[in-house]
Amino acid sequence: MSADRIVGLVFAAFAAALMAGAKALPAGIGKQPGAGFFPFWIGVAMLLLAAPLILKTSPEKAKEPIRWSRPALVAGLTLVYLLLWGSGWFALRTVVFLALLLRLLGESWRAGLGVSATLTAAVVLAFQYGLRVSLE
Amino acid sequence: MTPDLLVALRAVFELQTLGFLAVGVVLGAIFGALPGLTATMGVAVLTPLTFWVSAEQGLAMLLGIYAGAIPAGGIPAILINVPGTPASIATSWDGYALSQRGQAGLALGLNAWMSLAGQLVSIVFLAVAAFPIATFALSFGPAEYFGLALFGISLMAGVSGKHVLKGLLAGCLGLALATVGLDPMTAYPRFNFGIADFLDGISFVPVMIGLFGLSEVLTQISEGAGRTQTAQADAKLGRTTPTGEEARRIAPAAFTGAAIGTLVGAIPAAGGDVGSVIAWEQTRRLARDKEIYGKGSLEGLSSAVAAANAAIGGAMTTMLTLGIPGDAVSAILIGALLIHGIQPGPLLFQNNRPFVFTLVLLMVLAAVLVFLLGLLGARPLARVLRVPNPWLWAGIVLFGTVGAYALNNAVVDVWAMYVAGVIGFLLRRATVPLGPLVLGLILGPMMEANLRRALILSRGDWTVPLTRPIVLFFLLATVVSLASPFFRRKSA
Amino acid sequence: MFARALLPALLLLAGCSTADGPYPSKEIRLIVQAAPGGTSDTVSRVMASLAEGPLGVPVVCENKPGASGALAFAFTVRRPPDGYTIGHAPVEIATVRSLGFADVGPDDMALICMVSKTPPALVVRTDAPWQSLDELLDAARKDPGGLIFSNSGTGSIWHFNTLLLEQRTGVRFTHLPYGGSSPALVSLLGGHVDAAIAGVGEVVAHVQSGKLRPLAVFDEARSSVFPDTPTTHELGYEFGAPAWSGFFGPKGVPDDRVAKLAGAFKQAFDSEEWKELCLERGMTPVYLDRDAFRTFALEQSDFFAGELPQLLRMER
Numbered sequence: 001m002s003a004d005r006i007v008g009l010v011f012a013a014f015a016a017a018l019m020a021g022a023k024a025l026p027a028g029i030g031k032q033p034g035a036g037f038f039p040f041w042i043g044v045a046m047l048l049l050a051a052p053l054i055l056k057t058s059p060e061k062a063k064e065p066i067r068w069s070r071p072a073l074v075a076g077l078t079l080v081y082l083l084l085w086g087s088g089w090f091a092l093r094t095v096v097f098l099a100l101l102l103r104l105l106g107e108s109w110r111a112g113l114g115v116s117a118t119l120t121a122a123v124v125l126a127f128q129y130g131l132r133v134s135l136e
Numbered sequence: 137m138t139p140d141l142l143v144a145l146r147a148v149f150e151l152q153t154l155g156f157l158a159v160g161v162v163l164g165a166i167f168g169a170l171p172g173l174t175a176t177m178g179v180a181v182l183t184p185l186t187f188w189v190s191a192e193q194g195l196a197m198l199l200g201i202y203a204g205a206i207p208a209g210g211i212p213a214i215l216i217n218v219p220g221t222p223a224s225i226a227t228s229w230d231g232y233a234l235s236q237r238g239q240a241g242l243a244l245g246l247n248a249w250m251s252l253a254g255q256l257v258s259i260v261f262l263a264v265a266a267f268p269i270a271t272f273a274l275s276f277g278p279a280e281y282f283g284l285a286l287f288g289i290s291l292m293a294g295v296s297g298k299h300v301l302k303g304l305l306a307g308c309l310g311l312a313l314a315t316v317g318l319d320p321m322t323a324y325p326r327f328n329f330g331i332a333d334f335l336d337g338i339s340f341v342p343v344m345i346g347l348f349g350l351s352e353v354l355t356q357i358s359e360g361a362g363r364t365q366t367a368q369a370d371a372k373l374g375r376t377t378p379t380g381e382e383a384r385r386i387a388p389a390a391f392t393g394a395a396i397g398t399l400v401g402a403i404p405a406a407g408g409d410v411g412s413v414i415a416w417e418q419t420r421r422l423a424r425d426k427e428i429y430g431k432g433s434l435e436g437l438s439s440a441v442a443a444a445n446a447a448i449g450g451a452m453t454t455m456l457t458l459g460i461p462g463d464a465v466s467a468i469l470i471g472a473l474l475i476h477g478i479q480p481g482p483l484l485f486q487n488n489r490p491f492v493f494t495l496v497l498l499m500v501l502a503a504v505l506v507f508l509l510g511l512l513g514a515r516p517l518a519r520v521l522r523v524p525n526p527w528l529w530a531g532i533v534l535f536g537t538v539g540a541y542a543l544n545n546a547v548v549d550v551w552a553m554y555v556a557g558v559i560g561f562l563l564r565r566a567t568v569p570l571g572p573l574v575l576g577l578i579l580g581p582m583m584e585a586n587l588r589r590a591l592i593l594s595r596g597d598w599t600v601p602l603t604r605p606i607v608l609f610f611l612l613a614t615v616v617s618l619a620s621p622f623f624r625r626k627s628a
Numbered sequence: 629m630f631a632r633a634l635l636p637a638l639l640l641l642a643g644c645s646t647a648d649g650p651y652p653s654k655e656i657r658l659i660v661q662a663a664p665g666g667t668s669d670t671v672s673r674v675m676a677s678l679a680e681g682p683l684g685v686p687v688v689c690e691n692k693p694g695a696s697g698a699l700a701f702a703f704t705v706r707r708p709p710d711g712y713t714i715g716h717a718p719v720e721i722a723t724v725r726s727l728g729f730a731d732v733g734p735d736d737m738a739l740i741c742m743v744s745k746t747p748p749a750l751v752v753r754t755d756a757p758w759q760s761l762d763e764l765l766d767a768a769r770k771d772p773g774g775l776i777f778s779n780s781g782t783g784s785i786w787h788f789n790t791l792l793l794e795q796r797t798g799v800r801f802t803h804l805p806y807g808g809s810s811p812a813l814v815s816l817l818g819g820h821v822d823a824a825i826a827g828v829g830e831v832v833a834h835v836q837s838g839k840l841r842p843l844a845v846f847d848e849a850r851s852s853v854f855p856d857t858p859t860t861h862e863l864g865y866e867f868g869a870p871a872w873s874g875f876f877g878p879k880g881v882p883d884d885r886v887a888k889l890a891g892a893f894k895q896a897f898d899s900e901e902w903k904e905l906c907l908e909r910g911m912t913p914v915y916l917d918r919d920a921f922r923t924f925a926l927e928q929s930d931f932f933a934g935e936l937p938q939l940l941r942m943e944r
Binding site: 180181183274275276277278318320321322323325332333335336404405458459460461467468471474475477479480481482483544545546585589592593 | 729
């Protein structure tokens with residue numbers, strides 16, 4: 001299946017869910033459109049726009065190979081960091097996260113720790129002390 | 137020279153006032169340049185500090201932040217493809233392309249020059265036509281706002297590049313996401329899945345940080361970008377000033393941008409973000425070399441930057457003449473002025489003319505200061521390109537995350553940033569353009585709420601709004617905008 | 629060995645910040661339910677800076693806007709009740725539960741004190757034909773639904789006052805909701821609607837510049853900024869729901885700490901700065917101590933629980 005067809009199918013599925021959700025919202029009173037009016041018609045528009053993508057047979061172009069593993073690891077590591085958001089020890093957690101991230105991206109431990117510490121210090125100074133945002 | 141102007145000159149050219157202005161400009165530049173910190177936030181956070189100084193000094197600092205943040209927002213947009221503020225989204229389209237071609241210097245230089253041009257042109261508009269512009273802004277009822285939003289949305293195709301169909305789908309996705317939260321008319325909760333945090337909808341700035349910050353990082357990693365941005369590191373920064381020939385070419389684009397930016401900025405609830413996209417697309421449509429837009433067009437960059445900056449003067453016009461905020465920043469400025477017992481509005485022009493002159497002079501000075509800062513800073517700033525990529529990526533992820541949180545002190549915003557980042561990455565991989573998505577997010581609420589307001593006013597009659605001239609103008613412009621690609625193809 | 633030494637140290641650290649010792653010993657967070665720049669934010673920041681003196685520690689404001697304040701209230705009541713996290717308490721603490729935004733109300737809070745009240749005013753453009761509330765109501769009776777009122781959002785306090793006016797006088801308006809008072813008044817100034825109800829402080833500037841005319845203030849006593857405008861009570865309509873401002877902590881804050889905070893806010897309330905701010909913003913300085921504020925807030929909560937759902941159903 002071509003990449004475009006997958007994109008079209010994903011958008012069409014989203015559109016269908018949107019229309020179903022919009023139908024469940026209260027209808028308008030009299031001639032006035034209700035809460036579901038706008039989302040419903042956006043869904044219709046998306047379905048119409050997705051149709052050519054699904055139906056069209058586009059020649060498969062040879063694309064440069066994508067390395068999925070590294071972005072997936074970065075996204076996963078960030079996810080773990082965000083799950084721990086607000087659990088205390090902000091500075092320590094952040095240094096560890098950044099150091100791991102930089103190691104993953106091929107930096108040496110030493111350079112990674114140095115950069116991590118600097119960035120964390122900058123964020124704590126700017127946000128916690130400058131803007132009085134409570135980071136914990 | 138009128139005595140009022142003399143009073144104003146004396147107030148402005150006082151060492152302390154100038155000092156506050158300079159501090160404001162520098163702080164504003166920092167707020168603007170860091171993704172996750174916006175001009176609105178800078179002005180909001182520093183407003184309380186101005187309670188303890190004179191009105192002129194406080195205003196000097198706040199105006200400095202405003203004038204400094206918008207141009208600085210273009211810097212990360214140009215250098216690392218991450219807009220610093222929503223107003224610099226369109227700046228990244230041509231700016232980053234230029235920077236990748238080894239012309240970062242010229243892009244940064246143009247950013248400084250066009251910021252100056254945009255701010256000055258809008259101040260001239262303010263000085264000569266404040267009241268007509270304000271009346272124009274006030275004539276915007278629900279139907280007119282709907283027309284403006286519809287026209288803005290019709291630009292989706294234009295900002296999609298080669299992938300028009302996918303761009304329109306992304307635009308619809310933006311419109312759909314904008315419907316999350318309380319229904320603007322009936323306050324009925326929509327698509328929030330019982331989560332109170334989503335009752336006010338998904339906050340825009342965290343989504344922007346995710347779409348342009350995190351997803352850019354993931355994209356660069358997936359493309360196997362090297363440790364350094366070799367192309368740029370090897371290339372010289374290049375000149376920072378345009379040649380005379382280039383300047384002549386840019387001038388019309390810059391003026392179009394500034395004029396559009398001023399008008400859009402003057403309309404309450406529409407600011408530099410909308411203005412710069414409209415300006416960029418208008419300039420592109422009038423241009424002969426349309427293909428180069430988005431790939432490093434000097435005119436495209438100039439128009440976008442001039443419009444983003446001209447929106448400042450536009451917003452200030454509405455604020456000063458009517459006492460109505462033209463955008464989020466001027467809403468906070470009104471609050472700050474009230475604390476000093478100054479009420480913006482028509483009476484200000486009658487009762488306190490020296491203060492109006494002071495304000496205009498401060499805006500001019502701020503524009504010049506930020507211009508100088510921008511030119512002087514271009515070379516040192518471009519060194520960012522020599523920072524190893526992983527360091528930059530780590531910095532973007534960290535500042536994006538903390539910035540998203542700091543916006544409303546809400547964890548849900550951090551998640552919005554993350555999810556937008558991952559989805560943005562997947563969409564980029566599938567060559568779905570993100571510009572229309574952002575346009576949909578910004579304009580969706582404006583379009584829906586005002587369409588429904590217009591229908592309440594017309595008692596459900598869809599034809600009544602059509603009889604209003606400004607609405608008709610926007611509808612015609614929308615039709616032209618949607619039809620023009622087809623005409624062009626035939627003639628070509 | 630290391631762990632054995634560390635544990636008491638940690639306990640000591642934790643103990644310092646919550647239990648014994650004189651209160652307050654570290655900075656106090658004040659959660660504001662609205663975005664920076666508005667009335668709630670200004671009230672909180674000015675009060676915080678004035679209360680810092682008597683308390684002897686910094687009071688830092690933190691904005692947590694969203695869902696009419698429900699997010700900030702729900703967040704604050706879930707913080708440890710140690711008096712180091714408090715919140716700004718606007719009228720919405722009494723309405724968000726009835727609106728269904730979050731299950732939080734005055735009964736979940738340790739109320740500290742109330743410091744101001746803002747009555748609503750009904751305004752029209754100066755070129756409008758109606759010179760009094762009765763003329764406007766007569767016009768509405770002749771043409772039910774013909775007059776259009778902009779408001780600051782469905783379910784907001786000023787929309788509620790508009791609904792109340794309809795219900796108590798038996799007329800029918802058309803409602804045009806906006807996202808806040810500012811755009812609602814812009815719509816009135818631009819001639820797109822006929823009238824609006826908003827806080828006295830929000831309309832005062834437009835009245836002074838000669839663009840808007842107040843027809844009535846929904847209060848018992850006349851407003852100091854509109855001494856010539858009759859009140860609804862004078863006109864024989866005994867209703868009106870003002871906005872107000874106070875402070876609260878999570879339920880369970882020790883009594884002596886609430887008293888300490890209330891004392892500091894009372895000192896701030898008595899200052900000249902506060903009186904000036906109230907005058908500028910069209911607020912009435914009203915001090916209610918914690919018992920009086922508690923009674924008042926619970927009464928308001930019951931009042932909205934009884935009226936809001938029914939009035940909104942009528943609207944939807």
